[in-house]
Amino acid sequence: MKIKSLIFIFLFSFGFAQHNSILQVRVNPNEKILQIKQELTYVNATADTIKTIVFNDWNNAFSSKTSGLARRFSDEFIRAFHLAKDEDRGYTKINNAFDSKFQQLKWHRNEDRVDIVYLDLVNPILPFSNQKITLSYIVKIPNDRFTKYGFNDEGRMYLKNWFLSPTRYENRQFVIQSNENLDDISNAPSDYEIEFEIPKNYTVTSDLNANNETEESTKENYIFKFKGSNKFDVTAVFTTKQEFVNYKNDIIEVSSNFNSKIEDVEKAVIIDKITRFVNEKIGKSPRNKLIVSQEDYSRQPFYGLNQLPSFLSPFTNEFMFELMFLKTYLNNYLKSSLQLTPRKEQWIYDGIQVFLMMQYIDEFHPEKKMTGSLSQFKLLKSFHFVNLDFNQQYNYLYMLMARKNLDQPLNEPKNRLIKFNEQIANKYRAGLSFKYLDSYLEKDIVLNSIQEFIELNKEFQTNKIDFETILKKNTEKDINWFFRTLIETRELIDFKFGKITKTEDKITIKVKNKTNTNVPISLYQLRNDSVISKIWIENIKKDTILVFDRENIDKFVLNYKNEVPEYNLRNNWKSLGGFLFNNRPLKLNFYTDLEEPHFNQLFYVPEFEFNLYDGIAIGPRLNNKSLLNKPFNFSVAPYYSTNTGKIIGNFSVRVDDYIRDEGKLYRIIYSLSGIQSHYAPNAKYTRFIPSIQFLFRDKNLRTNKKEFIQIRQLFIDKEASSAVKVNTIASKYSVFSASYGNIQSESTKHFSINNQVQISNSFGNITSEINYRKLFENNRQLSLRLFAGNFIYRSTGSNFFSFGLDKPTDYTFQTNLIGRSESTGLFSQQFVSEEGGFKSRLKTRYANQWMTTINASFNIWNWVQVYGDVGLLKNKFMPTEFVYDSGIHLNLVPDYFELFLPVYSKNGFELNDDNYGQKIRFIITISPKTLISLFTRKWF
Numbered sequence: 054m055k056i057k058s059l060i061f062i063f064l065f066s067f068g069f070a071q072h073n074s075i076l077q078v079r080v081n082p083n084e085k086i087l088q089i090k091q092e093l094t095y096v097n098a099t100a101d102t103i104k105t106i107v108f109n110d111w112n113n114a115f116s117s118k119t120s121g122l123a124r125r126f127s128d129e130f131i132r133a134f135h136l137a138k139d140e141d142r143g144y145t146k147i148n149n150a151f152d153s154k155f156q157q158l159k160w161h162r163n164e165d166r167v168d169i170v171y172l173d174l175v176n177p178i179l180p181f182s183n184q185k186i187t188l189s190y191i192v193k194i195p196n197d198r199f200t201k202y203g204f205n206d207e208g209r210m211y212l213k214n215w216f217l218s219p220t221r222y223e224n225r226q227f228v229i230q231s232n233e234n235l236d237d238i239s240n241a242p243s244d245y246e247i248e249f250e251i252p253k254n255y256t257v258t259s260d261l262n263a264n265n266e267t268e269e270s271t272k273e274n275y276i277f278k279f280k281g282s283n284k285f286d287v288t289a290v291f292t293t294k295q296e297f298v299n300y301k302n303d304i305i306e307v308s309s310n311f312n313s314k315i316e317d318v319e320k321a322v323i324i325d326k327i328t329r330f331v332n333e334k335i336g337k338s339p340r341n342k343l344i345v346s347q348e349d350y351s352r353q354p355f356y357g358l359n360q361l362p363s364f365l366s367p368f369t370n371e372f373m374f375e376l377m378f379l380k381t382y383l384n385n386y387l388k389s390s391l392q393l394t395p396r397k398e399q400w401i402y403d404g405i406q407v408f409l410m411m412q413y414i415d416e417f418h419p420e421k422k423m424t425g426s427l428s429q430f431k432l433l434k435s436f437h438f439v440n441l442d443f444n445q446q447y448n449y450l451y452m453l454m455a456r457k458n459l460d461q462p463l464n465e466p467k468n469r470l471i472k473f474n475e476q477i478a479n480k481y482r483a484g485l486s487f488k489y490l491d492s493y494l495e496k497d498i499v500l501n502s503i504q505e506f507i508e509l510n511k512e513f514q515t516n517k518i519d520f521e522t523i524l525k526k527n528t529e530k531d532i533n534w535f536f537r538t539l540i541e542t543r544e545l546i547d548f549k550f551g552k553i554t555k556t557e558d559k560i561t562i563k564v565k566n567k568t569n570t571n572v573p574i575s576l577y578q579l580r581n582d583s584v585i586s587k588i589w590i591e592n593i594k595k596d597t598i599l600v601f602d603r604e605n606i607d608k609f610v611l612n613y614k615n616e617v618p619e620y621n622l623r624n625n626w627k628s629l630g631g632f633l634f635n636n637r638p639l640k641l642n643f644y645t646d647l648e649e650p651h652f653n654q655l656f657y658v659p660e661f662e663f664n665l666y667d668g669i670a671i672g673p674r675l676n677n678k679s680l681l682n683k684p685f686n687f688s689v690a691p692y693y694s695t696n697t698g699k700i701i702g703n704f705s706v707r708v709d710d711y712i713r714d715e716g717k718l719y720r721i722i723y724s725l726s727g728i729q730s731h732y733a734p735n736a737k738y739t740r741f742i743p744s745i746q747f748l749f750r751d752k753n754l755r756t757n758k759k760e761f762i763q764i765r766q767l768f769i770d771k772e773a774s775s776a777v778k779v780n781t782i783a784s785k786y787s788v789f790s791a792s793y794g795n796i797q798s799e800s801t802k803h804f805s806i807n808n809q810v811q812i813s814n815s816f817g818n819i820t821s822e823i824n825y826r827k828l829f830e831n832n833r834q835l836s837l838r839l840f841a842g843n844f845i846y847r848s849t850g851s852n853f854f855s856f857g858l859d860k861p862t863d864y865t866f867q868t869n870l871i872g873r874s875e876s877t878g879l880f881s882q883q884f885v886s887e888e889g890g891f892k893s894r895l896k897t898r899y900a901n902q903w904m905t906t907i908n909a910s911f912n913i914w915n916w917v918q919v920y921g922d923v924g925l926l927k928n929k930f931m932p933t934e935f936v937y938d939s940g941i942h943l944n945l946v947p948d949y950f951e952l953f954l955p956v957y958s959k960n961g962f963e964l965n966d967d968n969y970g971q972k973i974r975f976i977i978t979i980s981p982k983t984l985i986s987l988f989t990r991k992w993f
Contacts, residue, residue, distance in 0.1 A: 071283055072096050072219055072243040079274075080251040080291060085140075085204045087192040089216060096183045101225055103178040105171055106186070109240055111214040111232035114168035115143030115195040118801075118830045121166070121231035121468075126199075128757050128799040129472055134199050135801055136832055143195030143203065145217070152176060153185040168232045170217060188217060200234050201348045210291040211348050214238050218286070221394065221514070230396050233468050235475070236352065236388075237395035242514075244282045250274050251291060258290040258297040258308055260344045260389075285389065288344050297344070300324045304332045306342045307382070311350070313374040323375050327382055330416070334409055336504040339511045340389045343382070350381045356477050357423070357446055367425030372418070383409055390507050392514040400463040400483045400540060401520055405503055407484020408491070411444045418443065435642065437649040438680070447481040448618055449647060449681070454478040455545060455620060456682035458711040458719055461754065463540045464517075471754045473992040485618040486539045490524075490532065492616035493573055493589060498527050531591075534572045544570040545713065548611050549624035551596065560601045562609060562627065566593045568620070577613040578606045584613065623650045648679045660690060665872040665880050666731035668696035684709050697735065703728040717760075720748040732866065733874040736774030740866050742767050758797045765790045767865050777874045788813045788865055801828040816854050817845040820888075834918070838890055838908040847901060855899035858889035858906070858926060858936065862899070869978075877971070884953060884974035891922045892974045893938035893958040900926035910942050918942040920953065951976040 072095055079088040097103050114122035118135055126134040147170070150158040156175045163169065178184045194210055197203035204210045214232065218240040221228040228239040249257050250270050261279035268276040281287070290297065297308045298317065302325050313320065332338075355376050366373065383406045393401060414421060421443040422428040433439045441449075454460045454474060461474050463483050470479060491499040502524045509515055509523070521536055538544055547570075551563030564576070571594050578585045578601070585606060590597065611625040619625070640652035648654070654677060661671040670692035678686050686709070691702040705726040712719050727741045744765035751758045767788045792809040803826040810819050820842040828834045842856045853862050861868060868887065872880025884892060889900075890908040906924030913919060921939040928934075938958030944951050953974040955963040963972055 072241055074216075074218075074243050074245050076216060076245070076247045078216075078247060078249050080210075080249055080255070082204075082208045082210065082252065082255060082291060085194045085210065087194065087215070089188075089190055089192060091188040091190075091217060093186045093188065093219070094183055095178060095186060095219060097178040097180060099222060099225075100180045101222075102180060103174070103222075105173050107220050107227035107229060108170040108172060108217040109168070109214070109220050109238055110145050110162075110170045110217055111168050111238060112143050112192055112194070112216075113145040113162075114232035115199070116145075117167045120168060121233045122168070125233040125468075127801040128755060130800045132800045132828070135828060137196065137199075141196035141198075142193070144193045145190055146193075147188065147190040147217075149189050151187045158186070166229070166231050169220075169229055190217065192216065197348075201352050208293060211346070212287075212289045212291075214286060215289070216287070218243065223394070223514070228394055230468075235396070235467050237399065237467055238286060239394050239396065240285045242283045242285055242392060245280065245284055245287055247279045247287065247289075249277045249279075249289065249291075251277065254293055255291050256293075256295055258292070258344065260284075260288045260308070260340070260342055262342060283339070285392075288346075290344075290346070297346075302328060304328050305338055305340070307345055308342070309345045309378070311345070311347050311374065311378060313377075314370045315374055319371060320374065323371070324378060324382075326417075327375070327379050327413075330413055331383065331386060331409065334412065334500055334504075335405070336507055338386050338390055339507075340386075343385050343389065345378060345381050345385055349385060350377050353380075353384065353476060355380050356450070367427045372421075372425075379410060379413055380406070390510055392510045393516060396467045397464075398517050399467045400479070401517060403480040404463075404483035404487040407447060407480055408487035408499070411447065411484060411488055414443050435640075436646050438647040441647070445615065447485055448615060451478045451482040451485060451618060452620070452681055455543075458713065459754065460543050462543050469753055469755060471992070482618060486535065489539070489616055489618060490535050492575070492614075494528050494530060494532070499524070502527050538570060538572055543713075544568065545620040546570050546572055546574075546617055547620040547624075548574045548593070549621075550609065550611070550627040553609075553627055553629070555603065555629065558603050560603050560606070560629070561598060562601070563596060563598050564590060564593060564611070565596045567624075569595055572617070575612055575614070575616055577610045578604075579608040579610055579613070580606055582608075587613075623648065625650070645678065645680055648681055648683075653677075654679060660692075662692060663871070664730065665875065666696060666734055666736075667692075667694040667701060670694045670701055670730075672702060682709065684711075694731065697731060699737075701729045701731070701737070703730075715752070717749040717751070718747060719750050722746040722748070728866075732771070733774035733776045736772045736776070738772065738866050739770040740767060756797070757799050758795075760795045761793070763790070763792050763794075769864075769866060774874070786813060786815065790865075802826065813854075815849040816847045818856075819843055819845060820856075832912075834912045836908075836910045836918075838886065839906075840888060840890060840908075841903075841905045842888065842900075843903040844901065852899045852901065855901040856888050856904040856926070858898050858900065858904070858924070859884075859891040859894050860898075861885065861887045871977075882971065882974050884951075884976050886976075889922075889924060889926070891924070891936070891938055892920065892940060892953040893922075893955045893960060893963060893972065895936055895938070895959050897926065897928070897934055897936070900928055902927040902929055906936075910944075912944070916944045918944050948976070949978045 072093065075092040077090045095106055114120045117123060123134060147160060150160055150172060152158055152175060154176070158172055158174065160170055160172045162171070172186070174184070176184065192215055194212065194215070195203040197205050197211060202211050202213045221239045221241045230239055245261060247261065251257060252273055253275050257277040259279050261281035264278035264280045270276045296310045298310070300307045300309065300321055305328055307324055307328065309324070387402045387405055391402065395402060422439070423441045423443050423446045424439045427433055428439050459471065459474070460478060461470055463479055463486065467475060487499060505523050506515070506520050509519060524532060545568045547567040549565050549567055551565045554561045571592060573589045573591045574593065575587055576590050577587050590599070607629050609627045612619050612622070615622070637651060637653045640649065640654050642654055642656050644658045645656050646654060655675060656678065657673050657675050659671065660674045661669050663669055672690060672692035674688060674690040676686065676688035677683070678688065687706045689704045691700055694701050703726070705724060707722060707724040710721040710723070712721065723745050725743045729737060729739045732738045742765050744763060746761055746763045749760040767790060769787065770785045789812040790809060792807060794805065794807045796805040797803070798805070803824065805824045807822045811817065820840070823839045825837045826834065854864055855862065863870065863873065868885050870885070871883055872878070875881035889904060889906045891906065904924065904926040906922060908920070908922045910918045910920040918941070919939070920942040921937070923937045926934050926936060936959055938955060940953060940955040940963070942951065942953055955972050957963060963969065966972060
């Protein structure tokens, strides 16, 4: 028995031994290169035989335009990485690798994972044994403009994930995950000894402990030595001036370079307060030193009003520093303390971080409002969002995505989250879920469980099951709903009151579960807006009836203190005072606001539009559209036309039906819209469009792929105009339209197809448009567009219903044209990429039978491109005509501001024309909604 016990103790102690890496690093700041010799002692603490060691080489992700990192940048519409110069990229060049017997080892990478290195061993590492490996390689550091980590123009270098590190070994396999700029590397914990040799005018800051004083290596270089144990990664910063300040108390030492206008003494007081708060809540960090840097914060800032420029910020410099440091300190504390797999279990990191941030605000800034000092302005007091407590913003930012039907489960792998969820919504929902559980369990069970979990991580590699086990052990309540529903699904929570009946001594009230999500909900009894009692109602799978003694109670409120991240808070109140209380009064708000549960809100905002015939059309827009999406929206905008002196305008009514099932169909939009405006001098058009649209998406929301089917009926009433060459007479007509679209778009490639059928009394046609754009690895971009249209039947001789070669006639009045009917002058030169897509005006401008065109462009330098168009078109009683044109395309902001300079076409050499300026075409977008999408597309 003694021998067995000794063997068990040996295996236990060996099983949690760490790898050990000794690195000698020569730093060349001029070339941004590290020459590294690494001696790794790999410890096989498993019962498996290791034949190949897998290393994370995340720095090498910068070497390729097809790496996981490059693809991530592309689908977030970030072109800078793809277009970067070679000297701004990073790479790792492995020179050689030897085992302890000086046998050379072979290594390889896979083409689809250039940042993962597979090292094949000559002598496999047997269970519970180790092997020493020596590696020699060169690391080229990338520019920090891509990820905030790397070198900058001043020679400064901030290093993270910069050397070869064995990846974690779990469940009899290595964790293989590429760098996708998510700061979620899964290195195996290791002990480190590192020597940095660097020029004497540089200094080194690291989250390792300094081993001793600097040594002189040569006349030009110093050697800095550092040491640390049980680390997942090493941060190192090389600067020519000392920018990090050390703050140390009896809990921890912190090195920080935060930019702030407050004095160092104030910083020290705040840092001491925060470190003691975290220590009190969840225990002492296993690290005695942490770096809390501006770069770490800049990668994941606290999104909200605090991101405004300092001269507009509604928060004091002291509070801003406090918030920034708290968020970043918690992030780095948890990353260095928890031995989880961040890509799969990020919700635990996020939940603890945001939960503690909310507790910190409740404890030290309970009166702080979400809008800071703006809440003091009397002019803003009527806005609901101005009066919300600071911690309420977490719920609204999560709900922003839930109301768009873009929310994702908390346990979704981090690399499958869309950017807004990864950086904001899922983090906040995780924190709200922890707060929800804490309110339900009480007695600090959640905090104590977190502290116990962190202690476990000091000795063991853990996972979500360990966290769940600890929480369940510490409570007698059933909390399966927390893990199975809140964490593992995207089910919505929404309770409401049903019928209420009263007798002399009893009150009977029905509580309805609108989403059938089986989670507990809090029920409060109020008298004069003061809480009399609170209970938790459980197992309300659909509806339940509750009976209470009739006391001096005037209101029942569900989720009164917003402990539960509920989808809709507008149906949570029930008054015992009668019917009128539940009829919400109307509240008029300027511009927009968050939903206010106790009012029906109507928003108004002055707007203006511009076209050549109405001039500036100005007026109020009245709508009910709040900052969060609603199932029903309406908008009415009467405008005064300054040119005509008449009232014009538009309206829309829309019902959004979001499909929460896991199928591809995720949204159905029913809408009715109308507009009245002028299309020519003193000639109006009126258009009504009832429509239904079905929207589909891929299960992986990061694919940027969307499909739609749209069915519409367009009713148009057009006045006559003598100023229009095409179709001068008045007419009323309707067009039935059915279309299918498929769009896949990112910064390096774009593909879309749109097929449409139109049916009217005078004509019927079918069209197809295909767009393709590709940015190649040599930074050349090719754009192709195919249009094909054919009339099925036609009973009109007017060109108004023909296909346009260089400009659509726009008989449905849906194209955004400034001078819709102009045939000469600047506004006639506006170009829209529809139908024929030609830039030159040829003799034959319309086709009343069929048309097929191909438009192509290719860049020759940055945004300077050459374009060419070719096509065939057919008019009745005329032979088929071949057409072509070509020229220079200045693609300044794609789809928003572009210029086309014709050079050669079927007209001949266009530059010879004395009126060449009139041949130049332009694309300009002035729609605020379209312009805003230029910035929001990378988030959603």
